[in-house]
Amino acid sequence: MDTKKDCHGINNSENQGYTLSQPIQWLMAGVAGLEWAHAWISIPFCCLYLTALSGNTLILFVVFIEPSLHKPMYYFLSMLSTTDFGLCISTMVTVLRIFWLNAQEISFNACLSQMFFIHLFTAMESSVLLAMAFDRFVAISNPLRYATILTHARIAQIGMAVVSRGTLILSPLVLLLKRLSFCRRLRLRHSYCFHPDVMKLSCSDTKINSVFGLTAIIAIARVDSILILLSYILIIRSVLSIASSEGSKKAFSTCISHVTAVAMFYIPLISLSFVYRFGKHVPPYVLTLFANIYLLIPPVMNPIMYSVKTKQIQKALIKILCPKDPHVQQLLLP
Template identity: 75%
Template sequence: MSYSPNGTSSSLIFLLTGVPGLESAHTWISIPFCCLYLTALSGNGLILFVIITESNLHEPMYYFLSMLSTTDLGLCISTLVTMLGIFWFNTREIGFNACVSQTFFIQLFTVMESSVLLAMAFDRFVAICNPLRYATILTDSRILKVWLMILFRGTIILMPLILLLKRLSFCRSRVLHHSYCFHPDIIQLSCSDNKINSVLGLTALIITAGVDSIFILLSYVLIIRTVLSIASPEERHKAFSTCISHIGAVAIFYIPLISLCFVHRFGKWAPPYVHTLMANVYLLIPPVMNPIIYSVKTKQIRKAIHKVLFPKGSQV
């Protein structure tokens, strides 16, 4: 394979990597990954289906949950083809434009998931701290505007990163270290100046996940203060219980994200497969776990799923 210095050529090819050092076990490794993908796709698809078809779930809380399931499906679909292609067929080659497109969608759905979690935190804040105005604040039209703003925000923030990727030149190795195209991975292979790309990538992370996490934390500080002012222990427990699912979703999104950042920054000593597995976990665990958390912890979702799966069965 020739290494032309032209980094924007349509003939430019990158080589994706499965799990470094464990290539001989790719067939076996593909089994749990395939199970995770099936769980994520079926779980989020089922959540979307019951929210759309069940009229009693046409409420702000469940609209936001449907947004979360949509972003999780997007994350899964963005990596599904390349990851399983490597494990099953050893299909490692990916064109430059396809690689850039995959990078964009992975980052877009990641930013959107962070934004949706923030919107869900605001939903819980209004429901607990200002319940009398809940229906007037979170109207259907405003929720639709929130969804469009989330999509617009992610696109505007990430578009400069994608455009700057296209100006880079690649004249050395083109072997990427993950099963999908990862922005930091791509820019490290460039033989041209990538400082702007690196700075913008870090800036995008800070003004999305970083800012969102601060506002989510602030919302829960206010929620806790309001709940603790409630005299009845039963009412306090009921208020807190409505937040458990969202807290779980926040944890399984931000903990793998922070862990991946630390591994990339301070884990140079770790075996290469640790970085790859952490990156895969970061993208797969939230889509897998979110439907499980909400179906277990949210009674209305659990009953709706039971109704769909067992239409003639007894109620949960």
């Protein structure tokens, strides 16, 4: 009886999981070597997801309902919470399905959709952090014109630009993947779909995909990080030009939360790149856990950090959560 062979010359009748066409199912990775502990591992992940979802929902609710927070800085914070919420939802379903049900299968189109939204919300977060850096620069260097520069219409335009930029840059990544043929074992290295991971399973020529993926990274993360750094160089110069030390301290204190948010976004991203490049002898389960956690760090920490560092957010939270307790209300009075 004749048997067909895939593009590597492997007998398809003896090797299920190899195909020349778009695959029906992918297999995502759990924590290799710790499958027996998936139920226990899911507990801290559930806590992190609940913290991220509840924290960002609370930030959005507080900014929406409290009139004193209807200012450019807090509109940008709302954008940041929205991207964090979306990033959290994008990975939560597949990660918890694997830990709870050991359900590792995902369809090809669902995988590409998840991959698109993970990269889209990551790109949007980078863009929002850049917009927040611009907001702090205008507030410190030109406070008298702050309200006229960052009007409601201009903030809405920035928000549309953030979404449009990410969509236009990342949509071709999905379209370019759909043209590929896959003829290797369709097992991903993560608990979610990630562009380099999906691309490596193809037996087609992926040079265009690699070039476009690198271009997307440069156009988003590299450009944004350079512009954020430039913004803070200009901010520091403006702060140093303020005559009083008290004024300088107060001006720069408004940037602490944003600097921390930038660090929590870029440091895990850079760390993961180094781990994959140089951590060849690291156990596989360490890489898997780190890859899952790094996408959770900003969504979990941003609302906590802004709630702790921003006095106006604290006052709004107290006003909403404890409206009838005068003793608690007075804790936050100047």
